[in-house]
Amino acid sequence: MAGSYTKKEFGLGPEEQTLLKDSNGTRIVPKGAEPVRLSPGWEGTGKTDDELNFKNVTMDQANLELNPPRDRLNIVMFIMILHGVGALMPWNMFISAPEYFQEHKLSPKSTGDNSTQMYVDYFSNAVTFSAQVPNVVFNWLNLFLPLAGNLTTRIVYGIFAQVVVFVFTIVLAMIDSSSWANIFFWITMGSVVILNISNGIYQNSVFGMAAKLPGKYTGCVVLGSNISGTFTSVMILLTTYFSPSPRTSAIYYFITALFVLLACFDTYFALPINRFYRYHEYLHEKEASQRKTDQLTTGRPPLIKVFKQCALQCFNVWFIFFVTLSVFPSVMMKVQSTTYEVGSSEANYFTLLFCFLNFNVTAMIGSFLASMYKWPSKKYLIVPVLLRVVFIPLFLVCRYMPNNRTFIFIENDWAFLIIGALMGLSSGYFSSCAMTYCSTTVEPRYASTAGMFGAAFLVTGVFSGILFSFVMPIIAGLLG
Numbered sequence: 001m002a003g004s005y006t007k008k009e010f011g012l013g014p015e016e017q018t019l020l021k022d023s024n025g026t027r028i029v030p031k032g033a034e035p036v037r038l039s040p041g042w043e044g045t046g047k048t049d050d051e052l053n054f055k056n057v058t059m060d061q062a063n064l065e066l067n068p069p070r071d072r073l074n075i076v077m078f079i080m081i082l083h084g085v086g087a088l089m090p091w092n093m094f095i096s097a098p099e100y101f102q103e104h105k106l107s108p109k110s111t112g113d114n115s116t117q118m119y120v121d122y123f124s125n126a127v128t129f130s131a132q133v134p135n136v137v138f139n140w141l142n143l144f145l146p147l148a149g150n151l152t153t154r155i156v157y158g159i160f161a162q163v164v165v166f167v168f169t170i171v172l173a174m175i176d177s178s179s180w181a182n183i184f185f186w187i188t189m190g191s192v193v194i195l196n197i198s199n200g201i202y203q204n205s206v207f208g209m210a211a212k213l214p215g216k217y218t219g220c221v222v223l224g225s226n227i228s229g230t231f232t233s234v235m236i237l238l239t240t241y242f243s244p245s246p247r248t249s250a251i252y253y254f255i256t257a258l259f260v261l262l263a264c265f266d267t268y269f270a271l272p273i274n275r276f277y278r279y280h281e282y283l284h285e286k287e288a289s290q291r292k293t294d295q296l297t298t299g300r301p302p303l304i305k306v307f308k309q310c311a312l313q314c315f316n317v318w319f320i321f322f323v324t325l326s327v328f329p330s331v332m333m334k335v336q337s338t339t340y341e342v343g344s345s346e347a348n349y350f351t352l353l354f355c356f357l358n359f360n361v362t363a364m365i366g367s368f369l370a371s372m373y374k375w376p377s378k379k380y381l382i383v384p385v386l387l388r389v390v391f392i393p394l395f396l397v398c399r400y401m402p403n404n405r406t407f408i409f410i411e412n413d414w415a416f417l418i419i420g421a422l423m424g425l426s427s428g429y430f431s432s433c434a435m436t437y438c439s440t441t442v443e444p445r446y447a448s449t450a451g452m453f454g455a456a457f458l459v460t461g462v463f464s465g466i467l468f469s470f471v472m473p474i475i476a477g478l479l480g
Contacts, residue, residue, distance in 0.1 A: 069275040076277050079267045080210050080217045084224020085231065086264035087203040090162055090195050091131060092232040093257040095329075096356075098124065100173070100250035101188065111181040119185045125470075126185075130192040132463040138200035139456040143449075144303065151205050151448075152268075158202030159265045165195045166258045173251050204455045211439040211451025212284040213277070216371055218439050218451060219432040223367035226428045229360035237352055287445030302446055309442040310450045313378065316385045316434035317454050318461040323388045324427045325465025327395045328359055331472050332420060336399045337413050354417050359424040366428025370436070378437045385430055391423045402473035431458075 071077060104110055106119045142154065169191060177184040210218045235256060239249035271277045307314070332355040340346040376383065397409035398416050410416065438454035439447045 069279050071274075071276040076213065076271070076274055077217065077220050079271060080213070080220040081224040081227065082260075082267055083206045083209075083264050084221040084226075085228040086159070086224075086260050087199070087206050087221070088225045088228040089232070089257045089260045090166070090199055092228055093253045094127060094131070094192060094195075096232050096236050097246070097250045097253050100246040100253075104246040104250075105177060105184055106181050111178045113181065116181045116185075119181065123185075126189055127192055128466055130189045131196045132459070132466060134193050135196040135200040135203075135459050136456075136463045138197050139204045139459045142201050142204045143452045143456050151209055154201050154205040155209065155268055156265070158198045158205065159261055159268075161198035162195055162202070163258060163261050163265070165191050165198075166254050166261065170251060170254045170258070173247060173254065200459065203459070204452050207435070207439075207451040207455035207458075208448045211447040211449075213280050215436045215440040218454075219367065219371045219436045222428070222432040222435050223364065223371060226360065226364040226367045230357070230364045233352070233357040233360045236356065237349075240348075240352070284445075284448065302449065306442050306446045306449045307453060309446070310438045310453055312382060313434050313438040313441055314453055314457040316381055317431065317438060318457040318464070319385055320388065320427060320431045320434060321458055321461030322465040322468070323391060324423070325462050326392055326468045326472065327423070329355060330466075330469040331395045331400055332359065334400055334402060335395070335416055336401050338399065338411055339413060350413075354413065354420065358417055358420045359427075362421045362424030363428035366425040366430075367432045368428075370429045370432035374433045374436065378441060381430065381433055381437065384426070385434070388423075388426055388430070391419070394419050395423075396472070396476050396479060400472075400476055403477050405476050405479065407479045 102120045102123050106116050106123065108114045108117055108120075169188075172184065172187070206221055207218065210221045232253075235253060239252050243249040243252065272281075333351050335355070336342055337347055337350045337354075340350055394410070397407070398419070399408055399411065410419075435451075435454050435458070439451040442450040
């Protein structure tokens, strides 16, 4: 393998000869010109024979090592942000269209059959479990087992499967399914399962891909995930205002997600063209080769060692998303305004603005700030992460009104907005810090594996937070 050579390593040796004159003493090099120097600098660098001779190294790889490139125009950074958007876009699009599924496709008003009310009542819970269980399972399996070969295979087939599901979903949106609503419900659940199996593999692989690059690129993926939420919230507002029906809104949602996934597909194949990405991929391959050598020498798999090194940051990732998903969106969306009547169009806009848009925009800002400055350090990040648990009781004492509870401590709408903004800002900021620290805490050759650990704990935190949100109405009822 080629080493990294600098000018200092090729300094003047003790046997240096300067060819300035011919045998007659006549000067053959003009004054002021750089003389030709013969130096044993190559041998004096201490490199191995394979490195000195560039054995098994292409000229392109040698050129990349001797001239490390930069991310010109931040192209790779923007591609990582795009893949972060794509990793959460499918989930965001499905949970943001309850009116389409519950009112347009499954409600007794649309089907003419009162038995379909059960599908309306349990739709949200069914979607949650159908989405998150396979997402968690396959994130962990993707870490421990070679499910689909290398990163390229997993990413390509993961995106392709999601594209097929969205095309199928768009077709279903255009078809009148009122006479077979029960079949539509189970087809939708099957689509959600397939979508999130492929998305779990894709999301995990994206963090593994980003971990090959400098630490800030993992933060870019998290930033993209938060941009995805903001983008979806804006889409909800626009389609709610302009679209003539829930069916049309849903078609817009799904087509938008389809185009985002196709953009992710195209840009992934554009990455190998970029010199900056090729350089870091080459460095990663060198580290992977060394890792294989270490494994043969020690006879121990690296996963336990990697997890021990990044365990603290994995906990941070899990706890951040556990707290966030415990209250968003299940609790926040049910906080009622003191100004607008429940069920009115103004109250619906209050939820869209004060809950969804507020959280997603502030989470996006938090991720962006983390890309410029990170505080606190890896060792002390756990302190503010644990303190975030205070958001759970804070939202419970707002106008969160399950089961007609009467105990309310925070009545003001703007106080609710500020608490939600702080929760979103801290979620985006500390999750970006934790994910970045996760891949930079370990040895460089294990960065990709640590990134996958972080992604697995991320989806586990999401799932456990959603499960805990189911008991929040019970806790609120106990408060009075």
